[in-house]
Amino acid sequence: MRFLFLLFIIVPIIEITLLIQVGQAIGAWYTVGLVLLSAFIGVNMLRYQSVSTLARAQQRANQGEIPGREMVEGIVLAVGGALLVTPGFVTDVIGFCCLIPYTRQAFANAMISRFTVVAMNSRQASFESTFGGPGFDPSSPEGFESKEQSQQEGAHYADSPFRKDKPQSHGGDVIDGEYQRKE
Template sequence: MLRIWPVLFLIIPILEVYLLIEVGSHIGAGWTILLVVLTATIGVNLLRQQGISTLMRANQAMSQGQVPAMEMMEGLFLAVGGALLITPGFFTDFIGFVCLLPFTRRAIIQQILLKSTIKSSYTVHQEHRSTESSNTIEGEYRRED
């Protein structure tokens, strides 16, 4: 997974420049700049609205004594989406809007949580099996200075 980050840091800016040039050649430089500023403005307003909504749901869950796990993940997605939307470019704007729209954000988070739950339960089961066969020696110690 760590090997993909340098590739992404190289490919995404190249893709952004390519898309900006292509869009600019079709609609003009002025309209392209206006479109980039417009998507950033819409994104900031959507981020504010979704952030407040997520915060309210997190407060409600905590007041009911529940852990707001989904809301915490949504907050992370909102932060990433907001950062991507203020980055000039159409590809990052698309990914940013995917992170900010509630139905896409929740669907992605549910898939991530489902996969992590399956992996973590498998890992816990494997760790439990390996600890059953190991020898445990109990004892006490005292530190003498």
């Protein structure tokens, strides 16, 4: 979260500084024209690349596959398009990198690997909180209770239906044997 806050403060400062320096070097109107030209080229590239990505997604969907990679590339394309419309040169460079197929696929691979790590950690935490068993304490920072806590609070595991030494009561008369339905 702190990273995003710094990003939203640092990037505009860099953009303004760079726009002022380019404006002093080539002139203010040429700088404005360059920013508008990069936005126009970027929007046209975005249109072409998004149609291409959509066609690949439809092809994979028609084959019965989930177009996950294409969906992630679509997110990268959307971010790239937003950055290209934003006035500035740094955002334009990052936006063009999101539109070039090689770098877009690299960004998509990085996002997919990050999503995979987050999902695996979430799945593990969910599994441990559900099936942690004796010694697992989801309220503690480490996730496991101390040996003293485990001995003191061991009674709450006495009612577990998964204990092997606990006799199973079914709440009524149960007769062992075979069952045969007569019709």
